[in-house]
Amino acid sequence: MPHLPASAALQRFRVIDLTQVRAGPTACRQLADWGADVIQVQMPEHMRGDDTLGGQDGSDYQYTHRNKRSITLDLKQAEGIATLKRLIAGADVVVENFRPDVKYRLGIDYESLAADHPRLVYASISGFGQTGPLATRPGFDQIAQGMGGLMSVTGEPGQAPMRVGIPIADLCAGIFAAQGILVALLEREASGKGQWLHTSLLEAMVYMMDFQTSRYLIDGEVATQAGNFHPTSIPTGVYKARDGYMNIAVFGSKIWERFCNILGAPEWITDERYHDKPSRSVNRDALNAEINQRLAQQDRSHWITQLNEGGVACGLINDMREVFDEPQVRHLGMVKDIVSKWHGPQRLVGQPVQLERTPGTVARAAPRRGEHSEEILRELGLGQDDLTRMKAAGVY
Incomplete structure (x- = not known):
């Protein structure tokens, strides 16, 4: 042919x-x-x-x-x-x-x-x-x-x-x-x-390596492992709800405020440990622990609905079978x-x-x-x- x-x-x-x-x-x-x-x-x-x-x-x-x-x-x-x-x-x-x-x-x-x-x-x-x-x-x-x-x-x-x-x-x-x-x-x-x-x-x-190269070439900072969490934008990473793991990405102060309110923790907005990006970076582990405690009260489906309706990016962590069962993947x-x-x-x-x-x-x-x-x-x-x-x- x-x-x-x-x-x-x-x-x-x-x-x-x-x-x-x-x-x-x-x-x-x-x-x-x-x-x-x-x-x-x-x-x-x-x-x-x-x-x-x-x-x-x-x-x-x-x-x-x-x-x-x-x-x-x-x-x-x-x-x-x-x-x-x-x-x-x-x-x-x-x-x-x-x-x-x-x-x-x-x-x-x-x-x-x-x-x-x-x-x-x-x-x-x-x-x-x-x-x-x-x-x-x-x-x-x-x-x-x-x-x-x-x-x-x-x-x-x-x-x-x-x-x-x-x-x-x-x-x-x-x-x-x-x-x-x-x-x-x-x-x-x-x-x-x-x-x-x-x-x-x-x-x-x-x-x-993208932004990691500029962190070194411009800022002189040698990046290290950050696991499932974003190295500079906090909180962004893998969190555990009642029925399993999910990804959440919080970028910017306005999104941070929305996130705090959705999780029922408006006090985090003014808490000196978390109120700005540098503080959240220093206190990353404590903040992540508190987030997981809140998320454990509901299943992923609840949080994904609430967070997305509030304009906070989040999603499931799919295996390959789940990827191709994903309605949006099918639609595309x-x-x-x-x-x-x-x-x-x-x-x-x-x-x-x-x-x-x-x-x-x-x-x-x-x-x-x-x-x-x-x-x-x-x-x-x-x-x-x-x-x-x-x-x-x-x-x-």
């Missing part, structure tokens, strides 16, 4: 996906979900490595590689590289996450390709950057979480550093790469020229239905951004390795004799 765009937004662009594992495939999934013709180049079955997110039949792979086509090429063979270059000649974007030196060894680095294709946008994703003392180190999400500072502020105070429960460095690097690709394509419309862009798990993680239509040729009906989360005129969706289930090899090679003009010879030689 030829390109089946998931949206009209990017359907004019072709992307060659040379990536493995998660960060690179995430970048390419972002583009595929908005309609780009993403061709995933994988190793042939006989030489494949552990690059498939738990195996190509696993749910992780199915989610990450939807809306793509797949071709296999042996890039250790000259004809495999030559075929890849023919594929790139008709593409707008190449995305790779090899170790920085590999692309040069294969002759598919940006400079080599741009000499013949000056409009090419070339995106590289690595663990630590394309140059520098750590450029050749292998990158892994949790390593970047640690080196980028996230684990130092995650977890309970005084306890061991804690990773977050998703591969946030991988995901952010992939999303930032996709954003960079879109910026480069927009710039190309003005200049007529492509360019090389690159990001890394480490850069993504440092950037995602985030779950997309697709039928896989290999696995039957599937439900996958769609994009979190809604374009009213050119929405993205899931138009194609994740492909099997090399499912579209012959289709794509025929699009390059190769005939049956070429396909037979190349298959026998293990080129694809």
Whole structure:
């Protein structure tokens, strides 16, 4: 089946996906979900490595590689590289996450390709950057979480550093790469020229530290663990009602006054321990204990109703089953239905951004390795004799 765009937004662009594992495939999934013709180049079955997110039949792979086509090429063979270059000649974007030196060894680095294709946008994703003392180190999400500072502020105070429960460095690097690709394509419309862009798990993680970076770079303050409580806005965190835990976020003096009145504690407004933000920071533990005592008198549903009606942000802490039972999640239509040729009906989360005129969706289930090899090679003009010879030689 030829390109089946998931949206009209990017359907004019072709992307060659040379990536493995998660960060690179995430970048390419972002583009595929908005309609780009993403061709995933994988190793042939006989030489494949552990690059498939738990195996190509696993749910992780199915989610990450939807809306793509797949071709296999042996890039250790000259004809495999030559075929890849023919594929790139008709593409707008190449995305790779090899170790920085590999692309040069294969002759598919940006400079080599741009000499013949000056409009090419070339995106590289690595663990630590394309140059520098750590450029050749292998990158892994949790390593970047640690080196980028996230684990130092995650977890309970005084306890061991804690990773977050998703591969946030991988995901952010992939999303930032996709954003960079879109910026480069927009710039190309003005200049007529492509360019090389690159990001890394480490850069993504440092950037995602956000206000914690400015606390250090501007104020000289090294943040520490604050557990489930916001480090600067108090009270904001996890609190326990009679029937379980909930999140409450109190920002600003007016919201603080509303919160006190809803909990039946108007005296907190003038209490010298709690009356302003610095005082609440010093007396955080005592205040949290008093809040929990008040909340324990009613169930979460009572407090969520009362607080939201009073303009105080709060909500349940859902597990994954509860997330997809949440009425608002259902209303937003985030779950997309697709039928896989290999696995039957599937439900996958769609994009979190809604374009009213050119929405993205899931138009194609994740492909099997090399499912579209012959289709794509025929699009390059190769005939049956070429396909037979190349298959026998293990080129694809």
